[in-house]
Amino acid sequence: MVARLTGLRDPLALARALIQRPSVTPEDAGALDVLAEALERLGFVCHHIRSATGGPEIRNLYARLGQGGPNFCFAGHTDVVPPGKGWTVEPFEAQMIDGRLFGRGAADMKGAIACFVAAVARRLEDGKPNGSISLLITGDEEGPAVDGTVKVLDWLAARGETLDACIVGEPTNPHRLGEMMKIGRRGSLNCRLTVFGTQGHSAYPHLADNPIPRLLDILNRLTAQPLDQGNAHFQPSTLALTTVDVGNPATNVIPAEAKAGFNIRFNDMHSGASLTRWIEKTVAEAGGEVEVKVEVSGESFLTPPGPLSEQLAEAITQVTGLTPDLSTTGGTSDARFIKNHCPVVEFGLVGQSMHKSDEHVMVADMEALTEIYRRVLIRIAG
Structure with a gap:
């Protein structure tokens, strides 16, 4: 009714x-x-x-x-x-x-x-x-x-x-x-990382370029320190890992690429642009070929x-x-x-x-x- x-x-x-x-x-x-x-x-x-x-x-x-x-x-x-x-x-x-x-x-x-x-x-x-x-x-x-x-x-x-x-x-x-x-x-930023390597046999790792350790290194760098301590009106900003993907069904193959995603909820001590620059700088310092895709849904x-x-x-x-x-x-x-x-x-x-x-x-x-x-x-x- x-x-x-x-x-x-x-x-x-x-x-x-x-x-x-x-x-x-x-x-x-x-x-x-x-x-x-x-x-x-x-x-x-x-x-x-x-x-x-x-x-x-x-x-x-x-x-x-x-x-x-x-x-x-x-x-x-x-x-x-x-x-x-x-x-x-x-x-x-x-x-x-x-x-x-x-x-x-x-x-x-x-x-x-x-x-x-x-x-x-x-x-x-x-x-x-x-x-x-x-x-x-x-x-x-x-x-x-x-x-x-x-x-x-x-x-x-x-x-x-x-x-x-x-x-x-x-x-x-x-x-x-x-x-x-x-x-x-708080603002919200989503980031997708794709680290590229060279596929190979897991018994011969020296003939391949494994992207997984580089991805782990990047993630460790991004999460090693808090983004800030917060302020009078905002809690500290947070970075939460949301996915780590290799998609590798084989146990004896080093994959050609590895992916990860994370979300940052940030206070007014940051902007989407400043965080994007920080992500890109951190990735560059880790080295290797990496694709970075960032989407800011709100400041x-x-x-x-x-x-x-x-x-x-x-x-x-x-x-x-x-x-x-x-x-x-x-x-x-x-x-x-x-x-x-x-x-x-x-x-x-x-x-x-x-x-x-x-x-x-x-x-x-x-x-x-x-x-x-x-x-x-x-x-x-x-």
Whole structure:
């Protein structure tokens, strides 16, 4: 049974309606239409922005209420990861059990999007804001992220439209609502190394050029020392080996090449470019013929504590009684794109079950999050 939207001040009905749209990246499945319908009822002007530079067409939504400044933005995504196996409930039925809402995307992050809308509906009960409120919602956050938020930001820039502050509704809290907000994120770099040698018989190693010892030497050089010790806002950067491959089915053959892969999660003491230079220098010092392929999926960034984080923290404390940690932990998010346009902070629901089977959120947490967002709207949008 599909949830029906009636009043919008309660986030539950909209959250259920969104979850019931199986919007597994890159499919939208009508999720953004459901959201646009709700926003238009509140007076928003909605723009559907499509892009297909990275493959299948991606749908995105930008909606704005008001014309004046400041323009306060809620940002997030309606796309979800595949449900996978192990569910005890249907992943797209949005079932309610013992005060919890179950479904793929409940925590990450359709629940928070519903709280965005409910917060705006409650704020509008007191009249129109002095500034503007906008929502930037993508269908390409869980995927390659090349046709989503970054394309909407480009579209806004082309129109001469700016954002003044933004909250991304990612599930930032580890266990309890109010524990943590994100004021930055580490960057992520993936590297693939291929060391070339000369194949030969293992009984005659002097007639071959074994690439495996050189690969091990390179990996030892890369992991011999910590990248840094961290700083006031970031944990130490990490390098994690993710694969070592030779693919040699024979026991008496020295292979012609050996491969390895690793991932670096780096703080703002580094950049993708500086780490690439370090990798290339380390490989060159080891010698031999080596191919290095580097992909940076996101740079590290930090929104220094200031008015946005302070106003959000005050609202969190008023509603939950907790003082949130200002964290930069976790993976990447679309905040890495928004930070180039305005101050951005991430705060959403509890993320303990995100991407897992039986993903769920507490309905009471959705009510509290809605109230937190409403209070922030009063402070920033007027």
